[in-house]
Amino acid sequence: MTQMNITGKKEMMRVAIIANSKYQSRRIAAKLFAILKDDPDFYLSKKNPHVVISIGGDGMLLSAFHKYERELSHVRFVGVHTGHLGFYTDYRDFEIDELIENLRKDTGEKVSYPILKVKITLDNGREIKSLALNEATVKRIEKTMVADVIINHVKFERFRGDGISVSTPTGSTAYNKSLGGAVLHPTIEALQLTEISSLNNRVFRTLGSSVIVPKKDKIEVIPKRLGSYTISVDNSTLHCKNVAKIEYCINSEKISFVATPSHTSFWERVKDAFIGDLDS
Incomplete structure (x- = not known):
């Protein structure tokens, strides 16, 4: 999806892709890069991105946050999970097509949390x-x-x-x-x-x-x-x-995540991480 500039015209969404060193994370990063680099809706750049896609787990999201902590006013994050269940990850490694489609439909909405x-x-x-x-x-x-x-x-x-x-x-x-x-x-x-x-x-x-x-x-x-x-x-x-x-x-500024249907309920994450499936 595109962003609105000061003239009212749409511009390409600038996307940064950051992954940890695990094989599966690198594989997903390469797949995302290959798809987005030729897509007219997106522009891949680690400089001044609109959206940062973190691939790995919570530790990788923490690293991505600190990399862009001076740009919180205009950057949003998306987490792609390639390991154990993470609190900061909305997509699994097999949901890349869904992630891209949701980004195309993105209207700039965000979910923000204090830091x-x-x-x-x-x-x-x-x-x-x-x-x-x-x-x-x-x-x-x-x-x-x-x-x-x-x-x-x-x-x-x-x-x-x-x-x-x-x-x-x-x-x-x-x-x-x-x-x-x-x-x-x-x-x-x-x-x-x-x-x-x-x-x-x-x-x-x-x-x-x-x-x-x-x-x-x-x-x-x-x-x-x-x-x-x-x-x-x-x-x-x-x-x-x-x-x-x-x-x-x-802090006066918060961290923001892309608000999509895949942004999992916090209570759902807590249940999955610490309680698991409940007996019927």
Whole structure:
């Protein structure tokens, strides 16, 4: 399908195809490329695309998101699944013809989900800024992590334990769920703070359960001990010394997916991934 330019005329849809290194993914990418390169409705380009087709699984979609995270205002994503069931994939590898036909009929509609903005401030004043589609975690390497947790300028608790995870609604089904956090529908604009092996006894106390934080509130984690910290943002990991503060909030821009009949219901994905077929 075509896009409208500023003159009201239609232009070709610019499509970027990104695949992981698995044989099946490369095969599907080659097939898509061969079909679309000669189609007058499409123009293949990894520069300023309208649509990014990610082929592989959730990990590949995360990589595609970070590749185009500075272009979220005008790019939409489509996931093609070539492995195990993925939360970010709408098409299976045998549904390529259906994908192309839906793109031809596309009118620009999208389904958008909130993402996480992370700012790490080191003791020397250096700032590191990142975006996360799933979650960001912080852990202390040498010893127990001790940190003040501040929510919307309120000192909420002094945490002691292995670390802290802050997830998006779409990331609530990933690491957050394994930590005992709640599953949130991805259209809910909220963050979820979940403790990682918190230390709770007669002396040290934390809330213990995950906390759902609304869009308007910011989460701050302030480590109280110098040392080395491991900070993960989606599938990237940073090793930082002497972290002064980490701030988390909902980003102003969202990630958008192409809205097609194949954009699977979130609850359908949750059921398929964690529950399976129900007995009749």
